[in-house]
Amino acid sequence: MVKMAKGIKPNAIMPNSNCAACPRLNAFRVKNKSQFPEYFNAPVPSFGPIKAKILIAGLAPGLHGANQTGRPFTGDGAGELLYPTLLKTGMAQGSYLARADDGLELTIARITNAVRCVPPQNKVTGPEIAACNGFLSAEIASMDSLRAIIALGTVAHGAVLSAVGLKKSAFKFAHGAVFELPKGILLADSYHCSRYNTNTGRLTTKMFEDVFNNVLALTNG
């Protein structure tokens, strides 16, 4: 059981909109509220049904993406690969228009982030990952139909392991790797679908789709 940061209700899967457990992120939020008052500017809630069988864990909202729209990966560069992949694999239906009101629905997947508030320069700290980990832990525990978690990048991979009480050193991150966690839940790793990774060729569309198709094959039936 992950210890919740001070001021956070035990077993809550969603932070308060003014969660101040991370002073640096809280200060950044206050600044963004003044600079971009029309933005969401709060911890971004997970998206998708709690009964989903696949949980996708990312890093954190982007300033002008999910922090603006209030939906994970929506408006972020990374969403340009994630959402089309979800639509192509049948994990989502509708159209992705980079807006929270585009009507897109997740069918068998849910999306969350290791850290729910936007960090400056997209960089999170160890204490911030730890402070937000209780939400991820409670969320995983609440997902009764969960069969697999897709971790996008090393931060998400480590956060998932911490959230289920496992040591990171026993499960080394590798793109395409699949590990078995307690209760038979699978952890599948992918490089993060950030613009940096796709622009540099570290992650191709095929590499990303292969991870999702593999998880579908492993969790079918």
Ligand code: SF4
């Ligand atoms: S990142 Fe998580 S723990 Fe930190 S302030 Fe935001 S919601 Fe609270």
